[in-house]
Amino acid sequence: MKLELELDDSIDELIRYFQNTPETLQLAIRRSLRKLSRFAERRTLRALAREQNMTQKKLKELGRVKVNLLQQGERGSEGYSLVVWIGAWDIPAHYLGKPRQTKKGVRTGRHFWEGAFLMELVNASHSMVFKRKANWKHKYQRSKKSGRMMWMGLPLEKQTLPILNSAIQILEKLQPVLLERFATLMQQELNFIINGAGHA
Incomplete structure (x- = not known):
């Protein structure tokens, strides 16, 4: 069970605005994506642990939540993608x-x-x-x-312990939250870089 979030639409406007400074934009994107992946993992683990009445530590031990960042062209993706995966087989x-x-x-x-x-x-x-x-x-x-x-x-x-229904609900609720979080992170990173505080 996975959510694959295409992020290009969210950054199109920023790309047009910063098209003359591609290095600045790429740096902001990389930083934002790294922070977004950590945010997505924390959010997913917390929600799933609460739904399944188990600890986040146990879910991590069982490898039931994985978050991957895909760069342009990676695994056939056309743009930037964030993949949130939840192992949905019942847990013995x-x-x-x-x-x-x-x-x-x-x-x-x-x-x-x-x-x-x-x-x-x-x-x-x-x-x-x-x-x-x-x-x-x-x-x-x-x-x-x-x-x-x-x-x-x-x-x-x-x-x-069934997990599929919880996984479906969590991923459905997560998508708009991640898009909003990504836009916020991009604004923060660009402000940070433009104001001269960021270094590659």
Whole structure:
């Protein structure tokens, strides 16, 4: 799930105004983009952590938020782009914190999985959180091992935290904020450079 922000429209007017001083403009753009990428990462992590009831540190550990700056011509982009990416696959419960079994379920970090239990699968390095499926029935399907048709399946379901809907909402709200922030940063950087305080 990603937001790719084309920034050329936002700087067209500035480009026309500073067309006789391209070095000044390029310096301001580079500085603004670096600051914008840090701003975008902070904003995204904060919003996602709040929505998912988990820490920003844990989201960073899981590599669920990445921000990339694309210069002109990079990865086929025609102009400057800022790419904000959120890994939207459901997060397995055991990644949210050290699983702890209680009488009523399992706690992982700030989340509680009622009726769940811990189980360590073969070849797994740690216990995972499972829960019995409601209204479960065997499925008649082909065995990958023997190739025969048989009734099979487990009445268990690995517990995960959905993230897709939160990611969609966050990226939708983020786009206008980033465009406004970029315009502000460009004005600040150009003022800083023009007033003689900036150095390449």
